[in-house]
Amino acid sequence: MTVDRHEVERRIERFKSVARGAGVKLTHQRLEIFRAVASSAEHPSAEAVYKAVRRSMPTVSLDTVYRTLWLLTDLGLLTTLGPRQGSVRFDANPEHHHHYLCVRCGQVLDFESSDLDALSIPDSVNRLGRVLSAHVEVRGVCARCARESAGTPSDGSPRFSSHERRMHAEGAS
Amino acid sequence: MTVDRHEVERRIERFKSVARGAGVKLTHQRLEIFRAVASSAEHPSAEAVYKAVRRSMPTVSLDTVYRTLWLLTDLGLLTTLGPRQGSVRFDANPEHHHHYLCVRCGQVLDFESSDLDALSIPDSVNRLGRVLSAHVEVRGVCARCARESAGTPSDGSPRFSSHERRMHAEGAS
DNA sequence: GTCCGAGCTACGAATAATTCCTAATTAGGA
DNA sequence: TCCTAATTAGGAATTATTCGTAGCTCGGAC
Numbered sequence: 001m002t003v004d005r006h007e008v009e010r011r012i013e014r015f016k017s018v019a020r021g022a023g024v025k026l027t028h029q030r031l032e033i034f035r036a037v038a039s040s041a042e043h044p045s046a047e048a049v050y051k052a053v054r055r056s057m058p059t060v061s062l063d064t065v066y067r068t069l070w071l072l073t074d075l076g077l078l079t080t081l082g083p084r085q086g087s088v089r090f091d092a093n094p095e096h097h098h099h100y101l102c103v104r105c106g107q108v109l110d111f112e113s114s115d116l117d118a119l120s121i122p123d124s125v126n127r128l129g130r131v132l133s134a135h136v137e138v139r140g141v142c143a144r145c146a147r148e149s150a151g152t153p154s155d156g157s158p159r160f161s162s163h164e165r166r167m168h169a170e171g172a173s
Numbered sequence: 174m175t176v177d178r179h180e181v182e183r184r185i186e187r188f189k190s191v192a193r194g195a196g197v198k199l200t201h202q203r204l205e206i207f208r209a210v211a212s213s214a215e216h217p218s219a220e221a222v223y224k225a226v227r228r229s230m231p232t233v234s235l236d237t238v239y240r241t242l243w244l245l246t247d248l249g250l251l252t253t254l255g256p257r258q259g260s261v262r263f264d265a266n267p268e269h270h271h272h273y274l275c276v277r278c279g280q281v282l283d284f285e286s287s288d289l290d291a292l293s294i295p296d297s298v299n300r301l302g303r304v305l306s307a308h309v310e311v312r313g314v315c316a317r318c319a320r321e322s323a324g325t326p327s328d329g330s331p332r333f334s335s336h337e338r339r340m341h342a343e344g345a346s
Numbered sequence: 347g348t349c350c351g352a353g354c355t356a357c358g359a360a361t362a363a364t365t366c367c368t369a370a371t372t373a374g375g376a
Numbered sequence: 377t378c379c380t381a382a383t384t385a386g387g388a389a390t391t392a393t394t395c396g397t398a399g400c401t402c403g404g405a406c
Binding site: 198240 | 362363364365366372373374
Binding site: 011014034037038040041043044045046047049069072073077078079080081082083084085086087088089090091092093094099100102103108109110111113115116119120121122124125127128129130131132133134135136137138139140141142143144145146 | 218257262292311
């Protein structure tokens with residue numbers, strides 16, 4: 001499950017260019033951490049990246065791995081699976097529905113669409129396993145977050161502190 | 174963001190029937206916990222459910238909430254947002270791609286489909302916020318898990334211990 | 347090429363999220 | 377009603393993630 005070498009190099013070049021463009025320092029740690037994620041096709045966890053990176057840099061800290069992964073995510077070089085919030089979230093809606101996920105606050109909103117309900121899953125997927133359900137996940141910046149950062153200059157790409165990241169979205173009943 | 178009362182009742186009836194069918198005891202706690210999730214349209218976290226449930230049952234434990242939520246998930250009455258694993262996972266694939274998520278082991282596999290890349294997002298979504306990207310998330314039981322449980326009787330709906338749930342899927346590089 | 351400061355890093359301690367252990371309680375069948 | 381396997385409360389234990397701090401380093405200015 002490793003990524004083609006050329007593709008990895010391409011991703012690394014992109015990383016370098018984006019990092020320079022954003023005025024972010026290009027440290028050895030960052031490069032190695034990015035390389036570890038970029039060469040894995042397995043959506044590694046922070047812990048898994050940590051283990052991989054320690055092979056070549058035995059002294060990196062897990063903290064650096066986390067900080068770097070979020071930095072890379074904020075730079076748009078990585079994405080996370082599901083919402084970035086730390087905790088699992090549950091959904092009792094049995095109907096066919098789709099999700100709009102705010103990459104800034106982590107809030108997830110439902111939406112419906114009969115067109116999207118009728119998605120046809122390519123045959124190749126059946127080789128991966130049995131299919132139980134399918135839905136669309138849209139990512140973006142929700143209206144509230146857009147409003148709240150309206151004053152902030154340099155809108156556009158998502159960029160925010162790890163603190164902000166966890167601030168919104170909660171609730172039951 | 175609360176769910177229509179009739180819909181909640183409908184969901185609760187379904188819960189009762191599924192629980193009876195599975196030979197699972199119908200405790201007061203389970204009913205209230207299910208009700209809390211079923212009447213929220215906000216994809217509550219375990220903590221949020223706990224808070225909601227404590228209003229009517231001040232002595233429930235958070236542990237019971239977790240156990241029950243996973244039980245309900247295993248019964249197919251709830252789903253989780255994203256993989257059920259506890260930890261965030263990162264993805265460095267910048268290409269348009271889609272995800273196949275095994276509900277049993279939590280593994281996430283990529284697949285491609287130009288048809289699905291061309292999804293048209295309904296206009297109503299623009300009211301929720303700006304759209305950055307969209308992809309399809311397919312859920313099912315992956316080939317490996319299917320193979321591993323082949324011997325086990327009563328295949329079909331996902332059912333497994335919270336331990337099994339976390340066993341597979343890892344890796345970087 | 348060296349020097350300097352802002353930006354980074356390592357490390358261990360602190361928090362959050364989730365699960366485990368065990369004794370006491372209870373649903374629901376006989 | 378009685379019995380027992382299943383379930384619960386609660387607190388301790390784990391795991392996941394972040395913070396605070398003091399030292400180190402990248403990369404622009406000289």
